Amino acid sequence: TQTTRPQRILAAVQKNATRGDPRSVVKAIDQFCRHKEWAMNVGDEKGCILDSVVTEVNPATVLELGTYCGYSTVRIASLLPSHAKLITLEFDPGNAAIARQVIAWAGLADKIQLVEGASGDWIPKLKEKFGIETFDLVFLDHWKDRYLPDTKLMEECGLLRKGSILLADNVICPGTPDYLEYIRNSPRYKSQYFKSHLEYTKAEDGLEKSVFLG
Ligand SMILES: O=c1[nH]cnc2c(O)cc(-c3ccc(F)cc3)cc12
Ligand SMILES: [Mg+2]
Numbered sequence: 001t002q003t004t005r006p007q008r009i010l011a012a013v014q015k016n017a018t019r020g021d022p023r024s025v026v027k028a029i030d031q032f033c034r035h036k037e038w039a040m041n042v043g044d045e046k047g048c049i050l051d052s053v054v055t056e057v058n059p060a061t062v063l064e065l066g067t068y069c070g071y072s073t074v075r076i077a078s079l080l081p082s083h084a085k086l087i088t089l090e091f092d093p094g095n096a097a098i099a100r101q102v103i104a105w106a107g108l109a110d111k112i113q114l115v116e117g118a119s120g121d122w123i124p125k126l127k128e129k130f131g132i133e134t135f136d137l138v139f140l141d142h143w144k145d146r147y148l149p150d151t152k153l154m155e156e157c158g159l160l161r162k163g164s165i166l167l168a169d170n171v172i173c174p175g176t177p178d179y180l181e182y183i184r185n186s187p188r189y190k191s192q193y194f195k196s197h198l199e200y201t202k203a204e205d206g207l208e209k210s211v212f213l214g
Contacts, residue, residue, distance in 0.1 A: 005039055006098035011188045012036070013105055018019065018109035022072050022078035029071050029102075034200045035110055041071035042141060042169050043199025049207050050139070050167065054079045059136035059167050063126070064088040065119050065150060066142030070099035070106075072169075077108045087113045087130060090191035091142070092179045114183075128162045134161040140179075141169040155188075162214030173205040183210050 003011075017024040022159050033039045054062075054076050056191035060083065067073055067090035079088050090096040096116045103112050113124055113130065119142060126132050134150060138154065145212070147168060154160055171180055171193070183189050191210040198205040 002013060004094060004098075005037060006069050007071070008037065009033075009039060010079040010098045010101055013102055016103060017047035022074050022106040022108060025102060025106040026057070026071065026075050026078075027074060028071070030200075036045055038200055040068060040077070041199055046169065046194075046196045046207055047072070047075055049194045049196060050075060051079060051154055053165065053207075053209060054137065055165050056067040057137050059165075060084050061132055061135045062137045062139070063135045063159070064139045064141065065146070065163055066090065066140070067099045067114060068095050068141075069154070072115075072141060073099065073103060073112055073114075074106045074108055077095075077103075077111045080111060084111065085113065085130075087126065088112055089115050089119045091116065091118055092118075119150050122151065123150060125157065126156050127157065128157065132159070135164055136160055138164065138166045138167060139169070144170060144174050144176045144179075146175045148182055149177075151179065151183070153194060157163070160212040162212065164212040166208075166212065168210070169205075169206045170198075171206055171208045180208060181206065188213050 013025050013028050016028040030044045064119040073088050099168050189210040194207045196206050
């Protein structure tokens with residue numbers, strides 16, 4: 001019977017990466033997706049921009065919207081200080097099941113809380129469920145039509161503080177025009193575009209970094 005793409009990504013990690021070594025997990029996925037089969041991980045080029053933002057923010061609390069196979073989850077968590085916590089929301093149960101195993105292989109399960117379900121349902125519950133006040137960094141990488149409603153929801157739920165950073169993937173490809181329009185014209189945000197390429201391709205894409213001004 002046919003395996004899924006996430007199952008093939010996990011197999012590549014278990015074959016080529018060293019248990020407990022997050023960077024080898026990231027490298028194994030990038031090798032597989034560049035040479036064997038494309039997949040929608042943020043990838044190595046945009047991943048370097050992600051790394052620089054995470055290192056600069058040095059967040060104690062991170063929210064990731066869209067786990068997929070856990071590539072960016074592992075990439076972010078590997079750069080966090082010891083006490084820091086990362087919550088990642090994944091809608092698809094199949095993706096979540098693979099991501100849990102990728103995260104375990106990387107040895108980062110104690111830093112990461114993977115929550116299965118719709119971001120719109122879970123965002124209002126994060127404070128009570130995880131005792132979170134606000135997020136220092138949010139990585140938006142789920143569904144393009146949810147970037148704007150979920151950002152407004154995070155504002156309404158008081159999950160952002162003065163200085164919280166939003167980093168959004170795919171603002172060019174597939175593109176999130178309503179989100180860009182809102183975030184670039186709102187007086188409550190200061191935004192910056194990091195031009196890059198769609199993972200493993202030459203197509204243009206980029207990350208939008210926005211600071212919440214309160
Ligand atoms: O749906 C997506 N969620 C999160 N990230 C994505 C991502 O980085 C790329 C793409 C994508 C881009 C081009 C294409 F031809 C097909 C899919 C989708 C998502
Ligand atoms: Mg993406």
